Amino acid sequence: MRIGILGGTFDPIHLGHINPALDVKQQLNLDQVWLMPNHIPPHKNTTMVSSFHRLEMVKLVCQHYPEFQLCDIEINRDTTSYSVTTLTLLTQEYPQHEFFFIMGMDSFIQLPLWYQWQSLFSLCHIALCQRPGWAMDAHSEMAKELLFRQATINDANQSHQTKHGKIFSVNSQLIDISSTDIRQRLQQHADTQSLLHPSTRDYIEQHQLYR
Template sequence: MRIGILGGTFDPIHLGHINPALDVKQQLNLDQVWLMPNHIPPHKNTTMVSSLHRLEMVKLVCEHYPEFQLCDIEIKRDTTSYSVTTLTLLTQQYPQYEFFFIMGMDSFIQLPLWYQWQSLFSLCHIALCQRPGWTIDTHSEMAKQLLLRQAYVSDNDQSKHGKIYRIDSQLIDISSTEIRQRLHQHTDTQSVLHPSTRAYIEQHQLYR
């Protein structure tokens, strides 16, 4: 199976996560996309709501999209979640699967700061979504990696890892931080949150 992996704090999960993941699944002909909420992310100090609430919001989204499946491997972990550790475990657990790690250009540019980032290329492909306002320095290490590893679905490449696929996605220029501000200020979030997420947030009075 060809599996996309989208990790994040999902605090809260929003259409800026959902829409690109659907685009990745379609353009790379994936069987599923696994949504993987973090418990203790290495690049953020804390989350605004509990792991339980974030997990439940992702579960609700998965119930509405048959393309998605919840992956709770990280949120059950009591230690910091490093992507290379998680992908090592997943490739051991599902050796027959081909994994595509989904990330935005903002994360891709920062990849050299990640723990053992080079090892990611021996575990998965990267599905790279361009985020509004983010460009890559043509002289940077990641520009070199992109030039070296860029691939296309039409290539019919048989490699199970190590390639970078650029995804043409209509991304929403919104962040979870901005959405939390809207919720706090009681301004409109209809265009950026799935109805199930809005209903859950309202029910539990989150981000107020």
């Protein structure tokens, strides 16, 4: 199977996560997208709500979207969630699958700061979603990687292609908002209807999160 992987703190999960994941699945003709909440993310100091609540919100989203499946490999780990460690474990456990690691341009630009980042290309492809306001320096290290590894959507459907190492640029319905912005809106009791799935809004209200 061809599996997209979307990791994040999901604090909370919002349409800025959901819409690009659906676009990636459709454009790259994937079988599923696995939503993978982090337990201890290496690039953030903490999360605002517990792993339990973040996991439950992702579960609810998966119940409403048959395209999604929960992947709890990181949130059940007591150590820092390094993507290369996770992808190594997933490729060992599911050698039959072809993995597409979904990330935005903001994360891709910062990839050289990630732990053993170059090893990711020996484990998966990258599905790269543009994010409003983010541009890449044409002379940067990641611009060179993109030029070297970039593949077309048609390439993704060729069975003879390698199972890792390519970068696929995806046109996506990106929302220029972050979980931080959404938490601020929730604290201020501002409208989040266009940003959160109804099940997420109901869960947050029920448990009085981010107040």
